[in-house]
Ligand SMILES: Nc1nc2c(ncn2[C@@H]2O[C@H](COP(=O)(O)OP(=O)(O)OP(=O)(O)O)[C@@H](O)[C@H]2O)c(=O)[nH]1
């Protein structure tokens with residue numbers, strides 16, 4: 030390893046829902062620390078992933094997408110997103126280039142909202158145009174110019190988070206953007222999510238692959254029990270909470286098929302993550318208004334009163 034002072038600091042990853050923030054964090058860290066789905070509003074709370082480059086340690090703060098909040102959970106998620114930005118040494122604004130090109134009203138509004146926020150935050154910010162695999166080069170340049178004109182960014186990177194194209198340039202830039210400092214986490218630590226929470230997130234990711242429309246937003250997963258067994262395996266019990274009785278049969282699926290598939294997929298991934306055999310038990314319960322339950326917010330590091 031090269032000699033010289035160590036560097037460390039925070040980079041907040043912000044941007045509209047579905048822009049690819051979590052995919053980018055995972056790509057930079059080199060392992061999965063934050064769940065990714067094709068649905069908007071997947072990330073619900075701040076997730077930190079640790080990226081090492083040479084002597085530099087960058088703590089990447091993945092945040093929920095910034096959007097127009099309606100429900101309490103939405104408001105708490107937006108607050109968490111900006112909270113991540115306040116403490117950061119550098120802000121990374123991720124924009125889905127393909128969505129931007131389509132000029133979808135929601136996307137444009139979300140991007141504008143972030144730009145307004147950046148004007149008041151006055152932190153160094155870099156623009157990351159993501160999903161370049163879906164957009165032609167000329168179009169990319171025009172989007173880039175358009176956004177750069179706002180004056181809030183110091184640089185633009187054009188990347189594909191899912192294929193990893195050009196992410197090394199961004200990694201180098203972030204490694205330089207953090208100040209000289211001792212490292213904040215042990216070198217081999219890549220995430221700070223407690224295992225129980227990560228396990229619940231993995232199950233939620235699998236559920237999102239199988240349930241649609243409003244249901245993903247009406248469910249939450251909690252790890253209720255975690256027991257290391259004598260034979261080296263671990264027994265994990267989780268409950269999937271839904272808001273209404275009518276949601277239950279959808280989660281279960283015909284003859285329990287959906288929940289079985291989710292359990293299998295989550296178990297496989299957990300075994301790979303934990304490096305040991307897992308017995309996963311999933312239960313489905315109705316908890317009306319879990320979105321109004323104060324205790325759940327503090328468990329996720331979210332603020333209830335926003
Ligand atoms: N084609 C393409 N798809 C991508 C790229 N990066 C991410 N995606 C896809 O975009 C979708 C959203 O990715 P996420 O990483 O969950 O997005 P996010 O910004 O974290 O979303 P929220 O947590 O909901 O705010 C997923 O289906 C990803 O596979 C990319 O570079 N190219």
Ligand SMILES: [Mg+2]
Nearest residue numbers: 050051071072
């Ligand atoms: Mg996310």
